[in-house]
Structure formats: structure tokens, C-alpha cells
Amino acid sequence: MKNLIPILTLFFFILLSCDKNKEAVDNKKNSASPTVKTDSVQSHTLAHQKFSTTGKQPSDFVSNTYEVQYETEGDLNLDGLTDIALVLRKKTDTLDRRKMLILLKNPDKTYRLDKASDTVFPEEYNEAGYRIYNTEDISIDKGILNINLYDIGPNGNLFSQFKYFNGDLVLTSIETYNMGAGSHSGLYYEPMKGKVIEETVNTMEENMPSASKNFQVAKERFLFEDASPKDIIVKTYNSMK
DSSP states (O other): OOOOOOOSOHHHHHHHHHOHHHHHHHHHHOOSOOOOSSOOHHHHHHHHTTSOSEESSGGGGOOTTEEEEEEEEEOSSSSSSOEEEEEEEETTOTTSOOEEEEEEEOTTSOEEEEEEESSSSOOSBOTTSOBSOSEEEEEEETTEEEEEEEOSSTTOEEEEEEEEETTEEEEEEEEEEEEETTEEEEEEEETTTTEEEEEEEETTSTTOOEEEEEEEOOOOOOBTTTOOHHHHHHHHHHHTO
16 A cells, blocks of 8 residues: 555545535536446447447547547556557547546557446546646556546545456555645545555644554445546445444
8 A cells, every 4th residue: 555645635525526516517427326336248338339449559549539638558467468548538528527448459469449438537627617636647557557646626636546357457446645624634445355544644733643544344346447436435435434
């Protein structure tokens, strides 16, 4: 687990996620809640229908409707070949949810579209036109897909990791870092283990003492195709109440 560092209160993060105006935007763009079941064949198929399934280079998978915002390379399925992850945004609608594609490399140096998600990467801007996260990045390292979102405002930092298990790309961890008046908080969640660690730093005292609590929640298996890390961590936090 990464060292938990201060940013914004988890309490602020939960309040923002529950804000009625934000819910209105989310409901408008994604009327169904993220599916957390292991069987997502239908959504997986629908996502694939929007893009080419094979190509010689990443641009072959991107239609004129979208543009590549982020791209990273690495051996994600640990077969010795360099795979590619893409984040796409719609050219004509900056408020729309972005799409993320996983392109696995074939032995003949072509690529195949293996996973596609409409939910794993959040909208770039809120309804008022303000950027939600200050900095965003993706990377592939040692078979792990990292999605890191940074914000010094109410959203805080949100880090998530995915890894292949028997052909499924599964969410393995989520971390949040938040800071607010009087305290700094962090939450670390491993869905497949049902393990949650909450750490709080009391900034009101001179030596800023920290406290750590461990929670056991229901084990979950969230697939890349349907996962929304922000929604998942809010649901998990609420389950700890």
C-alpha cells in the first residue's frame, strides 16, 4: 500500500459525491449505476461495438468522433508483448464521460481490442465547465494498470489499479487522499479481499497524531468494463457506517 498522504477530507469527498446537482449531471449522462457483478457480457459486447476490434496501431481504433487524450504502454497481460491503454474523449462534448480502451498486442505486432469501458474514467468537466481533477495520468507497470486522478479541491486524490485474472481485467485497489479543516484522511480499499484501511491525521494538535482503523466489508469483484472507482469508494465508505 502506498503511504497515505494528506489532501482533502474524506468527509468532503463524500458530501461532494452526494451533492444533488452532481447527481443530476451523473444521472443525465449515465442513467444506470455501475454494475459490480462478475458477469458483464452484455455491457462488454456493447462497448466493443463502438470501436474496431483489430488494428495495426492505436489510431485504427479511434473514430473521427473521438480523440486520444492519454496513452500508455506496458505489458498488461504479462505475455511478454507491449500492450496499450487509451483514454478517449468526445470532440464535441467535453461534459461526456470519457472512454478507455485496452489494446493487447498480438505476436504479429497487430493489436486487438480486449476491454472497453464507458465508466472507469470520469467526466473531465463538471456542469459548470470547471475541470474536476487538476492532473490525470495512466500507466502500466508490472502487469498493473494505474489510473491516478489528483485534485487539491473537494474531490481529493483518487488512485485505482486493475490487473488481469483469467482473462478478466479486475479492480484490485482504490486509494483516496483528502484534506480538510482539522484533519487529513485517507482510505485504502481492496475489493477482492474486502479489506479497508482508514487513516486520519489530526492537524489540530501540534504533533499531528494519526489513527488507523481496519474494516472488513463484503468481498467484491469489479470488472474494468463496468467499474466506476469514484462511485465504488463512496459506496464502500457508506457501508462502513
